Amino acid sequence: MIPVSVITGFLGSGKTTLLARLLRDSTMARTAVIINEFGAVGLDHELVETSDESFIQLSNGCLCCNVRSDLVLTLGDLAARRAAGTVPPFERVVIETTGLADPAPILYALMTDRSLCDVYALDGVITTVDAVTGMKTLDSQAEAVRQAAVADRLILTKTDVPETQTAALRARLAAINPGATMLEVVGGAVAPAALFDCGFYDAAGKHPDVPAWLAHEAHGHVQHHKDDITSFCIVRDQPLHAVTLPLLLSALAENCGADLLRMKGLVNVVEEPERPAVIHGVQHVYHAPVWLARWPSDDRRTRMVFIGRNIRESWARSLIELIDSEVANEIARRGEVATV
Amino acid sequence: MNAEVVTFLADSLALWQVDGTVTAGALPVVAVIRAGDCTVWVEQSTDDAVPWRWFVRWRDAGMQEERSRPAASLTGMLNAARRALNVERGNALRVVAIAAGG
Secondary structure, three states: OEEEEEEEEOOOOOHHHHHHHHOOOHHHOOEEEEEEOOOOOOOHHHHOOOOOOOEEEEOOOOOOOOHHHHHHHHHHHHHHHHHHOOOOOOOEEEEEOOOOOOHHHHHHHHHHOHHHHOOEEEEEEEEEEEOOOHHHHHHHOHHHHHHHHOOOEEEEEOOOOOOOOHHHHHHHHHHHOOOOEEEEEOOOOOOHHHOOOOOOOOOOOOOOOHHHHHHHHHOOOOEEOOOOEEEEEEEEOOOEOOOHHHHHHHHHHHHHHHHEEEEEEEEEEOOEEEEEEEEEEEOOEEEOOEEOOOOOOOOOOEEEEEEEEOOOHHHHHHHHHHHHHHHHHHHHHHHHHHHO | OHHHHHHHHHHHHHHHOOOOEEEEOOOOEEEEEEEOOEEEEEEEOOHHHOOOOEEEEEEOOOOOOOEEEEEOOHHHHHHHHHHHOOOOOOOOOEEEOOOOOO
């Protein structure tokens, strides 16, 4: 599988600077880059130096609006050319969205298109936030809030500028998305290892961002704020029955719809106590659970992070408890029937 | 558990952005939802009704007769309640398999 990372962030927040700097790193040599530009004349691709042809510019509108026709075709074409040997054998894809893109449709396409899923796996979402203008942007631009909400890595840029509001911005971003790792980056200078390999898809046993999720847990209660985003972490001591998971995910998809921006979970399953299942989804689309080879620490509690609008923690907690209780009752009933 | 279901359904109304109330009912009715001119009774079934664990009955001003729908799970009960309240909500779950070969 080829990991795909999405770099998003509002207009002028430093996406291109970050990407340009990343591509200078030798470890990024086998990276294919897709840059989406909004407007008749694209400029961003001129700002990113590259020496190979694994570099594609999409200029006919916003990626999230044309995601089927452009991104899917582009990724499919890249994979075919890679297989045919007409492009270098890239080992990673990085997509830079426009500043106006809602990341969710892009993530859908990466997760659901059958032709892409055989070749690519979503690695993570990297969102840049301008430390100078970020607070105002979050106040006025719903897309900026969504970009922050779905991030796995939140990159605060321009933190070296004197008039930044870094502390307040960090607090606000932590409230929107406490499960993301937050980094301050000046001039795009950051090691690729800090941004990539978020570990959601890696069947080889790489652990997901459990420390970041635990940071979320440390907040202790639901985070509400004026962006109308609610985020919370549900921690459960008792393991869940395996059958509970599909029922739970169905209920989340059918009842929350677009209000559930992101959900991630590390789940202790009754039937597989020695290895946790990693689940994650965007709105109603989920990856099949990935089973880690072992627990990343001695903490074997189930932890689920929810980021969404208008979703009460009490609702999610009861949903989990009621479904698992129902499943347990059914298992017990069948056991009784079998012994009759 | 019945009190938890009542609270859970009240939270569900908020999630669905439906103005309404949820009160406890007389068994086997676990909860009564009132929203606009529609009343929904949520019943928990007895073991005799297996595989149905829930029955959802509803009636609104435009209906000649009460309607009902059985559900085998809490998830199904929520679907039936949403349908009774004419809530257009959410999408069917999509689970994406990750191809082998890591």
